[in-house]
Amino acid sequence: MPERNIEINIDGMIGPTHHFGGLGVGNIASHASQNQISNPREAALEGLAKMERVAGLGVAQYYLPPPTRPNWQWLETIGYSGDRRDLLRRCYDESPRLLSAAYSSAFMWTANAATVAPASDTSDGRLHLVPSNLCSNLHRGQEAAERRDQLRQMFREVPNCDVHEPLPSVWALRDEGAANHMRLCGPDGQKAIHLFVYGQSDESMSAKFFSRQSEQAARSVARRMSLRDDDCVFVQQTAQAIDAGVFHNDVIAMSNGGVMIYHELAFENSDSTIECINQKFERKTGANLFCRSVNDSELPIAEAVRSYLFNSQLISVENENAGGDMELICPTNCCDSSAVSNLLRGWIEEAGNPIRGVRYMPLGQSMKNGGGPACLRLRVMLSPTQLKEVDDRFMVTEERLIKLRTEVNNWYPGSIELSDLARLDFAEHVVMAAKTIASLDCSVPYAKKF
Ligand code: SUG
Helix, strand or coil: CCCCCEEEEEEECCCCCCCCCCCCCCCHHHHHHCCCCECHHHHHHHHHHHHHHHHHCCCEEEEECCCCCCCHHHHHHCCCCCCHHHHHHHHHHHCHHHHHHHCCCHHHCHHHCEEEECHHHCCCCCEEEEECCCCCCCCCCCHHHHHHHHHHHHCCCCCCEEECCCCCCCHHHCCCHHHHEEEEECCCCCCEEEEEEECCCCCCCCCCCCCCCCHHHHHHHHHHCCCCHHHEEEEEECHHHHHCCCCCHHHCEEEECCEEEEECCCECCHHHHHHHHHHHHHHHHCCCCEEEEECCCCCCHHHHHHHCHHHCEEEEHHHCCCCCCEEEEEEHHHHHCHHHHHHHHHHHHCCCCCEEEEEEECCHHHHCCCCCCHHHEEEEEECHHHHHCCCHHHECCHHHHHHHHHHHHHHCCCCECHHHHHCHHHHHHHHHHHHHHHCCCCCCCCCCCC
16 A cells, blocks of 8 residues: 655745846736835745745645845856956946846746656656756746755655756756646545646747747656656647736646646647546546636636736645645735636535635735745655655744744845845845845754644
8 A cells, every 4th residue: 555645835935135127938927017126025924924824724834945146156157257346236237137137036936946746656656856947037047956956955865756957958948847737636646647738839939928838848857757658648838828928837727636727728729638638537546537617708818817816726625635625825816806706706615626715815026026826836745754754944834934034024125126236235135134044043953843
């Protein structure tokens, strides 16, 4: 009898340089917020409140501390070296976008950090994490090595586990991780199929925005994770969705356990795609997928993007991966949409629908950069034996939350405008802020509480 999988959530802690650089390709919120004044302190406190809320629902909640910014090494590789006061000023004057990228806090969206397949699903019986190369966006490629190293640290003692190298950082293999991947599993939580969503190929690119996940990357990640062909479905996103601001699949579809909810404009050849998913799911698990489509007439795609309904976190309460009750953690933007309210009411009242409740989380600062609740977390399924070996120093506990909040209040700026990034005193302060968070009492593992 295999051990039952348990899900942990890993959130990226929001960094002290969170700002609005307008750098997210095809990301409408990021474009609209460009050059506005950000509030990193508020952003980080909102992120911590979400972690606390999820932990309170019984999910084992972990976090990754923010890597330091500005990324001096990255600036050096693009030719900004020498006296730091001068180089910051020079870079700001010559190319503020490059300076913004060097200060990016985009690592906070850990749904883009890696793609994961648990040991129960893979042909070699190992847990696989493939860190994403994030190479198609100026500001995000630098995250690949940083997150690889942190995940290697976190999972270093976990038996039967591989944290791989990211795919080669080339355009044809652009990979943005779990935001374009869904694991659908049967009632036992063990038997599962994997959906990989990719965008238009370069040859047929007709969309306003390029696709951020290539098919070659999706297939490479599946191979790397030793998934069986029969257990995978590769699905193309519609160009219409990408043009409407759906830069990742998790902006237009969500899933948990044996539940999948998607917008009718999410996938090419939607009917045959969904039929294929249903069939594979049934063949693999012996159960029916609980699959709900949202029509454009019920929720127009522009409103889906504005509200970020599909980026809600669908959570199994008491950590039962399938079959049990689920709760939805929605961004507060959802409250402004009567179409969303109607859908939510319908799901809760519908017989057989496992969604039992909805909670709203204010995540205004992350949302203004196009990051909702689901963007901020990476899900990893582990056996109980593996879970025991995850590095406790990354675990979110009540004590750790108190310390993190204290240091955020001590160190994080209450506002950032782009001209701040050019100041050496500012750069030195935010480097110290990130270092303080990263070194927080790490030598003392807390008792596991959640
Ligand atoms: O890659 N925003 C991120 C948002 C990522 C959301 N993740 C998921 N959907 N899973 C992005 O577009 C904005 C940064 C800026 O503009 O400064 C940004 O990178």
